[in-house]
């Protein structure tokens with residue numbers, strides 16, 4: 398007799414980004430030269446001063462369990478950051494929880510509010526984990542189309558259409574992975590009013606919040622009346638080039654944090670205290686803020702490089718929708734009429750460029766491919782030229 402498994406996992410696919418990463422590693426191991434533009438991981442090293450703080454913290458004995466809410470020092474640093482950058486005031490004693498990266502903050506946020514069968518509204522396309530996690534937590538995911546024709550922001554009527562009596566929460570991610578888009582302040586205000594009128598929570602993943610090119614995005618928590626229904630997810634991964642450190646935070650009303658602490662205590666106990674020490678330094682030190690501003694400037698330079706190349710190469714089969722933030726392009730290749738998985742596999746095999754198929758981000762992502770520009774200018778240029786060359790031959 399076969400032993401039974403958790404059926405939830407039949408509804409979830411393995412991460413396409415991770416699968417692509419694994420294939421690329423195998424190709425590289427076989428000696429093939431690959432331009433890797435698939436993984437959303439900064440090509441910059443973590444600033445050395447942050448590493449020094451962590452090392453000294455280890456030497457001073459911060460190598461044991463710490464408070465599961467997070468150290469008071471880091472919670473205070475998070476509150477300082479949120480007030481400084483987003484203009485929102487959070488009480489570090491009651492409204493902030495330190496987590497194992499943004500993904501864990503999202504997990505704790507959803508775990509804190511969802512009951513089995515609750516409807517969860519999530520734009521399409523977006524990062525697959527948002528719906529996968531909701532499914533793991535027995536939520537019922539309803540995707541809200543965010544079409545390219547509307548700059549990858551759902552038409553407002555689409556939210557209204559998706560609403561049911563069981564809707565519990567709206568999940569947002571701005572700037573977006575994979576599109577790099579974010580909505581106007583007015584749009585966010587309208588969405589907040591909609592959430593209030595229908596008694597919904599809003600979970601907002603702002604891990605790319607400090608990566609924008611020109612206009613700074615408004616935090617969803619900064620909208621009038623939003624704070625009491627907003628669960629703000631963020632981390633140091635992308636903005637401070639600290640993806641491997643696994644440190645992030647959830648900022649939310651006290652009742653949410655109390656639930657989230659229980660979920661955190663019973664899953665990870667706490668985030669490593671020496672890492673929390675370094676994170677507090679990263680969030681508040683003025684020289685580090687300048688270093689992150691330099692990273693932001695480099696992403697902008699690469700974004701401009703791709704835009705310039707697209708004008709130069711003039712390819713109708715590879716259309717660009719200029720992103721406003723994060724470090725991705727979501728290229729519109731619908732003219733080729735080919736599944737995005739096939740496109741990515743062929744570009745990898747034939748031209749040695751690693752990419753992620755748009756379908757990994759939802760039905761609306763079909764026909765698109767995601768290019769990550771958190772890579773050297775040289776790789777970004779070479780990769781984009783090769784994508785266009787490949788497309789022209791189809």
Ligand SMILES: Cc1ncc(COP(=O)(O)O)c(C=O)c1O
Nearest residue numbers: 437498499500524574604632634
């Ligand atoms: C939208 C989004 N949220 C969260 C994460 C994960 O962030 P962290 O490394 O802080 O867990 C990613 C990583 O790619 C992401 O794209």
